[in-house]
Amino acid sequence: MKRNLAKLLYGFSILGSACVGLAVLALLLWVLWRGISVLDLQLFFGNASPLSAILGKVAVFDGIFPALVGTLWLVILSLLLAIAPGIGCGIYLSFYASVRQKWLLNTMIDILAGIPSVIMGLFGFLSILWLKNHFFPQANSCLLLAASCLALLVLPTLIATTKESLLSVPQDLMLNACALGLKRGVILWHFLLPQARNGILSGVILALGRVAEDTAVVMFVGAVANAGLPNGLLGKFESLSFYIYYNSQNYQTQLELQNAMGASLVLLCLCGFLLFLGIVLQRISKRNFNVFKPKN
Template sequence: MIKKITYLAQACSWLAVLTTVGMILLFLGFLGVRGFDTINPTLFFGNTPPWGAIIGRLPVWHGIWPACVGTVALVLLSSLLAIPLGLASGIYLAHYASGAWKRWFSLAVEVLAGIPSIVMGLFGFALILSLRKTVAPQANTCLLLSAGCLALLVLPYLILMTQTALEALPDELRQAGLSLGFTPWQNMVHVLLPVAGRGILSGVILAVGRAAEDTAVILLTGVVANSGLPSGILDKYEALPFHIFFLAAEARSDAELAQGFGAALILLILTAALFLGAYYLKSTFTKTWDQKNLSI
């Protein structure tokens, strides 16, 4: 009987693994095969001469270059907003907060992490609605608003990764600095942060990846299909994930569909590269303190 159950379980597990691996390979293979040929300068710049497009002199009509620039701008702006706030909050929660306050703050961070991204977008939308009703009747959804909402979306990841990386450090490291007469902040800046740096950096990279791929937030806060390069942070913009979303529904020709595959592959390569970078940093971080090998 026990043998039979074991065999059955083994068969089921093989089935599950083969199904999943098969689906994923099919999925990636499909994307790779259809997308590979489309990756060339035309994908990015259409008929526009690349150099003129890159320096922003010539508008690009049939390429994904504006979407790429939009995504980069979006990611940079939201990182600028989220990283300082996330690191500071993570440090506070790891080493300064205590007792009931720490529990309440942690609860808030967890709730923030659980909020669906569309609700984050809806929050941005509501913000604009109320601005219009009150102080700024001209207010409209824009790059800055999207970046702000994306920053909120990735903020809890940054906080949790910073807090976890700092709390994972051995106690003796903290005591060493304090017992020598470092102030808590000196100990943080010169001892703990350098050692936890890789772990924190991997969290930052994962957060950047999430900001780059999210579609639901920007859908409600100012992304459009055809705006060209963003001309300012208070303007509409294009972004890669939205471009893919748009082409899936609205592609009118094989050429546009091919562009969709190209854009999807570019976005996948981007997020996969970020993911691998974070994975590498995280594994070396764990090794660093696991083996008591605290050199930086």
């Protein structure tokens, strides 16, 4: 009976893994099939000169280059705003917080993790209206506000991965370091964080993908069709996710719909590149900062 149950569970796990793998493969192949036919310089720059567009000398109104640049700026700025508080809160939860503080913070983090992105976008939009009516009449939707809302969205991911990575470090390491009379800050900086760095970087990689693909937030608080390259933190911007949504919902010709599929392929490649970059950083970190690596 137990042997039959084990075989059944094994078969079920194989079937589930195959279904997930085939579904992901089918999605990737479909996006590749629909988008690769329009993947050329005209998709990125339209009728503008590529070099002039890259240097900012001419505006691009019928290509995805401004949306690509806006997405990159959005990812960078969101992570700059989220990494420090996310990792800091994860460290506090795993290393310093009392039982009551852990319960309170974990409850708040779970609530934040459960907030849909459309609600976060609406919160950002209402924040603009409040600032405009009470403090800054010139306040408007912008790149900084969109990045701030997206930073709030990815905070739970960064906090959870940091906390779990630190808690997964062997307790013997902590006990031995304490027995040597080392201070908690020294133990954290020189022993625990180096051992937990791969898990923390994994959280950053997950946050990268979430920021790059989110549409609801940027729709409410910053992204504008044909806004061009962002002219500052308080300026309008374009994003690939908004470009895909806008063109797929409001296309007038079949070419515009095909361009949306091409932009989907570009966004997929961008997320894949960011994932690859994160993996490379993980391996470099593992090679160069292993505290147990013997020195010659």
